[in-house]
Amino acid sequence: MKGYDGPLIVDGKRIDGREYDEMRSVKLEVGVLKRADGSAYIEMGDNKILVAVYGPREVHPKHLQEPDRAILTCRYNMAPFSVSERKRPGPDRRSVEISKVIKNALLPTIFIEHFPRTKVDIFIEVLQSDAGTRCAGITAASLALVDAGIPVRDLVAAVSVGKIEDTLVLDLCGIEDNYGSADVPIAMIPPKKEITLIQMDGQLTKEEFKEVFRLANKGISELYELQKEALRKRCEVGD
Amino acid sequence: MEEEKEREIVLPGQIIGTGTYKPSKGAFKVGNNIYASVLGVPVIKRDCIGVRALFGTYIPNVGDTVIGYVKDVHFSNWIIDINSAYLAVLQLSDATRNRIDPLRYNIRRIFDVGDALIGTVIAVTRTMQSNITTIGKGLGKITSGRVVEIEPTKVPRVIGRKGSMIRMIKEKTACKILVGQNGRVWIDGKPEMQEIVVKALRKIEREAHTTGLTNEISNLLKEEIE
Numbered sequence: 001m002k003g004y005d006g007p008l009i010v011d012g013k014r015i016d017g018r019e020y021d022e023m024r025s026v027k028l029e030v031g032v033l034k035r036a037d038g039s040a041y042i043e044m045g046d047n048k049i050l051v052a053v054y055g056p057r058e059v060h061p062k063h064l065q066e067p068d069r070a071i072l073t074c075r076y077n078m079a080p081f082s083v084s085e086r087k088r089p090g091p092d093r094r095s096v097e098i099s100k101v102i103k104n105a106l107l108p109t110i111f112i113e114h115f116p117r118t119k120v121d122i123f124i125e126v127l128q129s130d131a132g133t134r135c136a137g138i139t140a141a142s143l144a145l146v147d148a149g150i151p152v153r154d155l156v157a158a159v160s161v162g163k164i165e166d167t168l169v170l171d172l173c174g175i176e177d178n179y180g181s182a183d184v185p186i187a188m189i190p191p192k193k194e195i196t197l198i199q200m201d202g203q204l205t206k207e208e209f210k211e212v213f214r215l216a217n218k219g220i221s222e223l224y225e226l227q228k229e230a231l232r233k234r235c236e237v238g239d
Numbered sequence: 240m241e242e243e244k245e246r247e248i249v250l251p252g253q254i255i256g257t258g259t260y261k262p263s264k265g266a267f268k269v270g271n272n273i274y275a276s277v278l279g280v281p282v283i284k285r286d287c288i289g290v291r292a293l294f295g296t297y298i299p300n301v302g303d304t305v306i307g308y309v310k311d312v313h314f315s316n317w318i319i320d321i322n323s324a325y326l327a328v329l330q331l332s333d334a335t336r337n338r339i340d341p342l343r344y345n346i347r348r349i350f351d352v353g354d355a356l357i358g359t360v361i362a363v364t365r366t367m368q369s370n371i372t373t374i375g376k377g378l379g380k381i382t383s384g385r386v387v388e389i390e391p392t393k394v395p396r397v398i399g400r401k402g403s404m405i406r407m408i409k410e411k412t413a414c415k416i417l418v419g420q421n422g423r424v425w426i427d428g429k430p431e432m433q434e435i436v437v438k439a440l441r442k443i444e445r446e447a448h449t450t451g452l453t454n455e456i457s458n459l460l461k462e463e464i465e
């Protein structure tokens with residue numbers, strides 16, 4: 001990935017052969033961990049992410065508990081081997097921020113008031129990373145919550161839209177992310193088109209921003225179908 | 240009474256009914272539509288529609304029979320672990336019909352830390368503080384047999400339609416069995432028969448989603464007993 005200086009678009013196709021509005025291939029699996037209350041695994045292109053959900057369970061230390069609702073904690077963590085240059089293990093400025101935005105992206109869908117004085121933990125472990133891990137993490141975490149039996153209003157799906165060589169494209173891959181000029185991760189509750197996360201890196205015009213939403217909508221609807229399919233599959237398999 | 244659509248699975252966010260129904264457990268209402276909030280099977284009970292969850296932990300409900308372990312003993316009450324995110328309280332007055340003065344009598348002689356007991360949930364507050372009682376038929380301390388844990392969401396499957404599954408297991412193994420709503424099962428009987436019951440429970444837990452399970456369990460019991 002280091003020192004790529006070739007073109008990002010060749011003959012109207014992107015470097016990995018995709019169309020502008022084409023997502024990377026997505027594989028979703030629910031209920032992959034036996035010891036967790038809920039779990040999910042996602043492969044989105046070269047991203048490989050494992051999510052575990054625990055709870056509702058008792059809160060420790062006790063003073064953190066809320067008398068009228070559950071508290072949600074989220075930990076996004078990248079494995080040292082998830083990137084080409086070894087990442088120093090442990091939380092850093094970036095992963096603390098991502099943990100927080102993922103928590104806020106999922107929180108509006110969860111009926112936290114159904115479980116006062118308890119806690120729900122989400123652990124997102126990035127095993128292999130290739131841009132868009134926070135989006136893939138949200139998509140999988142939403143499924144893991146359902147697998148844990150936690151009542152939710154709906155699923156959440158997320159995808160990033162970016163600008164490379166003045167063209168807007170759906171779901172950036174690693175090289176596009178590093179050498180592109182803008183990156184906008186968006187998380188949405190698909191049927192209601194409610195946005196629960198939006199961040200932006202780079203600059204876009206107003207018109208471009210509208211196009212970003214059109215592309216994100218397309219990607220998120222596709223992801224939503226895949227999520228539902230993964231949940232149905234989980235029911236067939238049982239354990 | 241309770242009507243169950245034939246094993247049709249609904250996903251969270253899916254519309255399961257309209258305004259003429261009221262949402263119950265596992266469902267919520269927005270505008271005129273009722274949506275599922277959990278993954279499971281829709282259940283219609285009179286004018287209420289809800290979803291029986293396929294996954295999840297146990298949350299106490301009034302009227303549930305549960306099996307708990309004494310976690311702590313206080314001056315006139317016990318703290319009971321009921322396999323949930325919430326602990327339950329057993330008051331001295333709900334534990335025995337006898338009038339007992341906790342000043343003169345050490346209530347550890349009734350239940351001590353680690354004791355297993357069968358109780359019924361009598362009250363659950365909005366903050367999920369729950370009380371249980373051990374006064375009643377079949378309730379009280381467990382002094383024999385064993386307690387095994389299964390997934391709480393698999394309890395209805397273990398009991399079966401109108402108790403068909405559990406009745407069959409009881410008859411064939413001559414064991415006393417009590418299935419707590421919190422996923423703990425008390426089994427009492429001949430040790431070798433207890434083993435068979437545990438085997439059957441594990442099979443039900445594993446294959447809860449399949450149809451014709453009662454027959455399969457019947458065959459398993461027949462084979463094991465011979």
